[in-house]
Amino acid sequence: MPKNRRIFFIFIAILIIVVFILLFYFLRQKSRQNTNGAIVSSPSPTTTITPTVTPTATNQSGQFTYPINEFTTRITKKLFGIYITPQNSPIQPERFTGYHTGVDIEYQDVTTDVPVYAFTDGEVVASQTVLGYGGVFIIKFTWNGKEHTALYGHIRPSSLPALGHVNKRDKIAVLGTGYGSETDGERRHLHFAILSDARIDYRGYAQTQSELSSWIDPLTLYNP
Numbered sequence: 303m304p305k306n307r308r309i310f311f312i313f314i315a316i317l318i319i320v321v322f323i324l325l326f327y328f329l330r331q332k333s334r335q336n337t338n339g340a341i342v343s344s345p346s347p348t349t350t351i352t353p354t355v356t357p358t359a360t361n362q363s364g365q366f367t368y369p370i371n372e373f374t375t376r377i378t379k380k381l382f383g384i385y386i387t388p389q390n391s392p393i394q395p396e397r398f399t400g401y402h403t404g405v406d407i408e409y410q411d412v413t414t415d416v417p418v419y420a421f422t423d424g425e426v427v428a429s430q431t432v433l434g435y436g437g438v439f440i441i442k443f444t445w446n447g448k449e450h451t452a453l454y455g456h457i458r459p460s461s462l463p464a465l466g467h468v469n470k471r472d473k474i475a476v477l478g479t480g481y482g483s484e485t486d487g488e489r490r491h492l493h494f495a496i497l498s499d500a501r502i503d504y505r506g507y508a509q510t511q512s513e514l515s516s517w518i519d520p521l522t523l524y525n526p
């Protein structure tokens with residue numbers, strides 16, 4: 303091989319190596335960028351992530367499971383304890399006034415049957431139609447050594463559970479169809495309320511803050 307040609311081939315070989323190194327470096331940089339183009343730090347390979355805390359409001363592994371699917375993400379209108387008036391209500395027209403004793407889980411966008419589940423082991427102690435709810439039932443249960451009651455409101459009356467024991471995760475009823483007798487004219491949603499004693503109390507709104515203190519925010523069951 304003539305000397306000139308040999309130098310030429312060596313030059314080409316070096317060029318190819320340089321191009322590969324540059325290409326490798328470029329691709330590595332690109333893989334560190336997220337879809338917004340922002341550079342994110344890659345996790346250190348020596349760090350082991352050990353989950354020690356359960357995410358808030360998603361803990362269903364203990365005594366309680368959700369009373370309805372998508373329980374936390376569908377609480378979008380009436381939270382626990384908010385003061386509702388016909389003027390300020392997120393629901394219009396509004397016929398109620400007072401502190402909301404539970405949470406409302408919204409299902410207006412769903413047209414198929416929406417099941418509700420026993421959120422814990424307990425006893426159904428009331429199951430009937432009540433003014434303001436349509437179908438409603440109440441489960442008595444013990445939490446931290448104390449009796450409580452949980453109210454499920456706006457249930458299809460024909461699906462109401464019988465009185466007696468229910469097991470956690472049992473499908474025990476379905477939501478009523480909105481704007482009719484099954485929900486007493488209300489939109490399709492579950493009103494879910496926890497009373498911190500064993501009484502049967504159907505009130506969906508408390509008139510004073512001291513009355514409201516008999517109820518607790520149901521989300522606290524999932525944040526032990």
Ligand SMILES: [Zn+2]
Pocket residue numbers: 380402404405406492493494506
């Ligand atoms: Zn409600």
